[in-house]
Amino acid sequence: MNFKRITIEEVNRLQESQATNVIDIRDPQGFAAGHMPNAININNQNAADYIENTDKETPLIVVCYHGHSSQPAAQYFAAQGFKDVYSMDGGFEVWKLNNPVEV
Numbered sequence: 001m002n003f004k005r006i007t008i009e010e011v012n013r014l015q016e017s018q019a020t021n022v023i024d025i026r027d028p029q030g031f032a033a034g035h036m037p038n039a040i041n042i043n044n045q046n047a048a049d050y051i052e053n054t055d056k057e058t059p060l061i062v063v064c065y066h067g068h069s070s071q072p073a074a075q076y077f078a079a080q081g082f083k084d085v086y087s088m089d090g091g092f093e094v095w096k097l098n099n100p101v102e103v
């Protein structure tokens with residue numbers, strides 16, 4: 001199973017049309033300073049739990065700073081059985097320019 005790259009515009013459209021899960025793989029400090037609405041900060045400590053307890057049919061959007069490290073992470077989550085996994089191009093650094101940020 002593979003992941004797809006998605007633009008921020010496509011994320012907005014997807015979230016308008018259906019429920020999604022957003023995971024943010026940045027460091028806790030970066031996450032605490034601001035993140036996408038409803039994003040969950042995922043790290044090596046809580047990833048297994050998240051995988052076990054999350055619906056794999058719901059599209060999963062993986063976010064990092066710039067959209068680079070989210071790609072191997074998205075690949076990993078796809079390999080864990082998530083059906084529809086996206087790596088967000090541009091990452092949070094581009095998201096925050098024009099989109100809501102939650103703290």
Ligand SMILES: O=S(=O)([O-])[S-]
Nearest residue numbers: 065066067068069
């Ligand atoms: O690798 S990254 O800078 O996109 S987090």
